Amino acid sequence: MLFLFRTVFSCLILVLLCNLCVAQAKKKLFGFSRMDDTVTVEKNGFFVLPLVYYTPDTRWAFGGAGVYYFKTPPKYEYEQLTRVSYVQFLADYTQNKQLDVWGVWNIFTRNENYLLKGEARYRNFPDRFFGVGNATPASNEERYEYSLISLKNLVLKKIQPALFVGLDYHFEYEYNFSYTEGGVLEQGTVTGYKGGIGSAIGVVGVYDSRDNAINARTGKLLELSTYVYTKAVGSTFSFFVANGLYQHHWPIGDRQSIGLQTKVRLSYGDVPFLDLSVVGGDDILRGYPKYRYRDRHFFGTQLEYRLPLFWRLGMVGFAGVGDVFDSVSDVKGATLKYSVGSGIRFAVNPAERLNIRFDYAFGRDGGYFYFSVAESF
16 A cells, blocks of 8 residues: 555656646646646647556556647638547556557547547456356456457547547457466356457447547537447457447536546347456446456446646546446346545646546445546546
């Protein structure tokens, strides 16, 4: 515990010193912006940072992260600037010997006529498997390892302001599996135990009126999508996935806000265990290792209150509830997952509200720390 706080404190001191140097030099350094920057003058920038974070899935992780953010300039004077777009890069290696290299993008074209979203990723990921269901005991734990190459590419067309519709393509190749000897996975009874190819075409609709995709204070996000994994497009497995995401942000006063996030994921057919719905992670139901519980379906919702403290520091409080399940009858009070917690924020770019966050979340199985870049939603 003492090591954790010392490390986080050291990281924050390093960031603060960098920003003080920036203010003195009246220029940007490593993407950190001056305190007098505002959204009206900050159109683009590049933020890089040596990466140190902690989650229950990885333990300590070290690497580098970078974000290039920008606003697509208008073609004509009467057109307005788009909302902020970003391209994010990350490479890290964790205390659990997990290697992760990926890039994601969220780009509004001129006049927001199109929204381009996607991800390219490589992972070598030792992890734990506890079985399928929302009440699997910790004694079921077994280890496995695999490699993953994935690509997601989504193109959305604006139908009317803030409303986009389009197509998505998902490709995943999972290979080089190894398991705990004598475990359930090694026995070959779990779908996807030796990997394969997941290839899907998706139809996606998005309504996005948020003022900022990185850290919203006002607006809504509603995203509905369906994906068909089929051998017709090269998939090893045949299954269907439907997703729903809703976010609503309410401003309170000049700088405070409340955010609501609800997620639903439903899957049917021959679903590999790596593609089952899961509880936890650093975006919703913080307080659970992301792959501790998995099953066909997931429902979860959370509230988060965000308020500034002083200078670049802020604070949040959050609470959520949800679970994975195979049928509605599986959702019971005795196993329902809850999450409560709080966190500190440090604004590395006040103009675009880009934060480093440090959260502690407590759930049914205990408490966990999260230390990462950008808001959970």
